[in-house]
Each structure stands twice: as structure tokens, then as C-alpha cells.
Amino acid sequence: MRDQDYMNLAINVAKAGLGQTNPNPVVGAVVVKDGRVVGIGAHLKAGEAHAEVYAIHMAREKAENATIYVTLEPCSHHGKTPPCADLLIKNKVKRVVVATTDPNPLVAGKGIKKLREAGIEVEVGICKASADALNPVFYHYLDKKIPYVTLKSATTLDGKIATVTGESKWITGDAARLDVHLYRSIHDGILVGVNTVLADDPSLTTRLPDGTGKNPIRIILDTSLRTPLEAKVVNDGNAPTWIIVGNQVNREKLNDFQDKPGVRVLQLNEQTLSVNSVLTLLGQEGIASLFVEGGAEINGSFLKEKAINQVITYIAPKLIGGKLAPTSIGGSGIETLGEALQVVIKSVEQLGDDVKIVSEPI
Numbered sequence: 001m002r003d004q005d006y007m008n009l010a011i012n013v014a015k016a017g018l019g020q021t022n023p024n025p026v027v028g029a030v031v032v033k034d035g036r037v038v039g040i041g042a043h044l045k046a047g048e049a050h051a052e053v054y055a056i057h058m059a060r061e062k063a064e065n066a067t068i069y070v071t072l073e074p075c076s077h078h079g080k081t082p083p084c085a086d087l088l089i090k091n092k093v094k095r096v097v098v099a100t101t102d103p104n105p106l107v108a109g110k111g112i113k114k115l116r117e118a119g120i121e122v123e124v125g126i127c128k129a130s131a132d133a134l135n136p137v138f139y140h141y142l143d144k145k146i147p148y149v150t151l152k153s154a155t156t157l158d159g160k161i162a163t164v165t166g167e168s169k170w171i172t173g174d175a176a177r178l179d180v181h182l183y184r185s186i187h188d189g190i191l192v193g194v195n196t197v198l199a200d201d202p203s204l205t206t207r208l209p210d211g212t213g214k215n216p217i218r219i220i221l222d223t224s225l226r227t228p229l230e231a232k233v234v235n236d237g238n239a240p241t242w243i244i245v246g247n248q249v250n251r252e253k254l255n256d257f258q259d260k261p262g263v264r265v266l267q268l269n270e271q272t273l274s275v276n277s278v279l280t281l282l283g284q285e286g287i288a289s290l291f292v293e294g295g296a297e298i299n300g301s302f303l304k305e306k307a308i309n310q311v312i313t314y315i316a317p318k319l320i321g322g323k324l325a326p327t328s329i330g331g332s333g334i335e336t337l338g339e340a341l342q343v344v345i346k347s348v349e350q351l352g353d354d355v356k357i358v359s360e361p362i
């Protein structure tokens with residue numbers, strides 16, 4: 001196997017931590033000695049061991065004179081765990097292959113420098129693009145301190161999210177809906193508007209066939225606190241629910257929700273909720289990744305602010321028409337094509353009968 005092959009293995013191992021490590025990045029490490037893999041590790045949870053620690057621990061005495069492949073530069077600062085660079089030096093690793101350097105100013109280049117000063121051969125840049133593609137959430141949240149926003153919509157071929165009579169269950173099939181639950185399971189928060197709560201009474205939990213998958217925090221944008229007291233999101237206790245309201249909501253209305261399990265009402269000091277204030281608040285609350293499931297009005301407000309980092313579109317092979325049938329993005333809309341949010345299509349795939357398109361704003 002070549003360096004690239006071992007690094008691709010480390011990249012795949014890193015994916016074990018997806019959705020579990022925020023606000024830390026996912027990282028993978030593979031230790032190779034005399035052409036044999038002797039240690040593998042992934043960072044699984046912020047505050048717990050780093051990928052290198054697991055891999056070196058598994059390699060034991062074979063780590064001496066071995067090569068370690070790490071998807072991100074080994075840390076050199078004393079965070080919640082001792083520096084990995086010191087661990088590699090202590091275990092007399094011979095060569096360190098790093099896919100990409102750490103964007104964290106605390107770390108950038110320091111780990112590599114420490115290793116080289118200890119006489120360890122360090123190579124940087126193998127599979128850099130694939131390694132960077134692991135952590136868009138980490139890079140974005142570190143830089144901006146607001147969540148990385150994925151906007152998801154599910155429409156018919158003619159772009160509708162429901163019929164003129166409001167019927168929407170279901171537009172997409174099981175495979176696409178399962179895919180949505182996989183996204184939910186790796187996100188810190190899922191956000192809908194109160195109109196979706198009123199129309200669908202959604203549970204917004206992760207329901208994977210094997211019953212695994214963590215539930216994201218359910219975030220409801222609800223300027224005047226119209227969320228019904230009997231709604232699933234405030235009664236099922238399956239996941240925390242944060243209802244974000246404007247400053248016109250009075251005290252007794254707020255008190256109605258205080259004994260609801262896991263429900264927090266967060267009041268912003270503005271009459272109507274602006275996307276930027278919501279994202280700033282969620283960033284402060286530690287939400288690094290946000291899955292926006294609409295509906296149309298909410299999607300419209302995120303589009304207006306261009307507060308979108310990734311778009312997941314599911315298209316079902318159905319036509320329902322209807323001038324009044326809602327499309328996936330409502331709101332006041334963008335008036336000129338020149339101001340359109342231009343995206344790059346990253347992938348197109350078939351999921352059952354539906355098509356899934358992943359795109360990212362340029």
C-alpha cells in the first residue's frame with residue numbers, strides 16, 4: 001500500500017466520529033510498521049482521547065520506528081488531553097504523514113515543528129482535499145462561531161413541498177427519508193418554523209431502522225410563541241427543544257412552557273427574529289451544525305440572508321402543480337437573477353425513486 005492508501009484508510013476511520021465530536025474536528029490515525037497496520041484510531045467525542053492516542057495505544061511497542069498517518073496535524077497544546085506531538089515523540093515514531101494542517105491558530109504548524117525538532121520525519125499534504133472535506137463544520141464554526149447551516153428540502157419534480165390542499169406525506173420515499181434521518185443524527189440542531197409545527201406536528205427526532213442515532217436539539221423559530229402546548233416537540237421528552245421567540249411575548253405566556261420536559265424558551269431582544277441573531281445565539285449555545293428543515297418561509301429567510309452553507313435537495317418523480325401549492329423556498333424572494341444564491345452541484349444520486357442533489361454556495 002502507498003501513503004495515499006494508508007491516508008485514505010485514516011480518512012475513512014475519521015468518519016466514525018461524524019456528528020459526535022463537535023466543536024472538535026473528526027480525525028483519523030493509522031499506525032503502520034513494516035507494511036502492516038498495527039494501530040487505528042478516531043477521535044470520537046470532544047474531551048476524550050484524540051485519534052493518535054487510540055492508534056498508538058493499540059500499536060504498543062510496535063509504534064517505535066513506525067509511520068503514523070493522521071488526517072489532521074497532531075496537536076501540540078495542552079487542551080483537554082496532553083499533546084499528541086509529545087506522545088509520538090515519546091513512543092519514538094519514525095515518520096509522521098499529515099494530510100492537512102490545523103486551522104486553529106493555537107496549533108497551526110506548531111505540532112509539525114515540534115516533531116521535526118525531535119528528529120522525526122514529517123510529510124504534509126497527502127490527500128489534503130479529502131481530509132479537509134471531513135470537517136466543513138469544524139472550520140466554519142471555528143472561524144465564524146455560528147453554526148454551519150445545511151438547508152434541506154424535499155419537493156416534487158415541479159418543486160412543490162405539498163399539494164394545494166396541504167397534503168405532504170409523503171412526497172419522497174423511504175430511502176430519501178432515511179437519508180434525512182442520517183443527517184439529523186449527525187447534526188447538533190434541527191430547525192423548523194412554527195408553521196411546520198402547526199401544520200405537521202413533527203417529532204424532529206432521529207429514527208433509524210436500528211434505533212440508533214442521536215437526536216439533534218429541536219429548534220423552533222416562533223416569534224410570537226404560537227407553538228401549541230400539546231405539540232409533540234414540547235411533550236414527548238425525546239430531545240431538548242428550544243423555542244426562540246421575539247421580545248413581544250409576555251411573561252405569563254413564557255411561563256406556560258416552564259414545566260415542559262427539556263423545553264427552553266429563548267427570547268431575543270427583537271420584535272421579529274432575524275436569521276443572523278438566531279445563528280449568533282445558537283453559536284453561543286454551542287450549536288456547530290444546524291439542519292434547517294423549513295418550511296418554505298423559514299427557508300426563505302435563510303436564503304434572503306444567504307446564511308446557507310450546504311443545500312440538500314430531494315426531488316420525487318411526481319407532478320402536482322397548483323399555483324398555490326407551496327414550493328420549498330417562500331418568503332419575499334430574491335428579485336433579480338443577478339442576486340440569486342449561486343451554488344455548485346457537488347453530487348447527484350438516485351435514492352430509491354428520488355433524486356438527491358447536494359450543492360454548496362459559491
Ligand SMILES: Nc1c(/N=C/[C@@H](O)[C@H](O)[C@H](O)COP(=O)(O)O)[nH]c(=O)[nH]c1=O
Nearest residue numbers: 154168169170171172200202203204205
Ligand atoms: N413531506 C416530506 C418532508 N417533510 C418535512 C417536514 O415538513 C416534516 O414536518 C418533518 O420532516 C416531519 O418530521 P418527523 O415528524 O420527525 O418525521 N420531508 C421529506 O424529506 N420528505 C417528505 O415527503
Ligand SMILES: [Zn+2]
Nearest residue numbers: 050074075084
Ligand atoms: Zn491531539
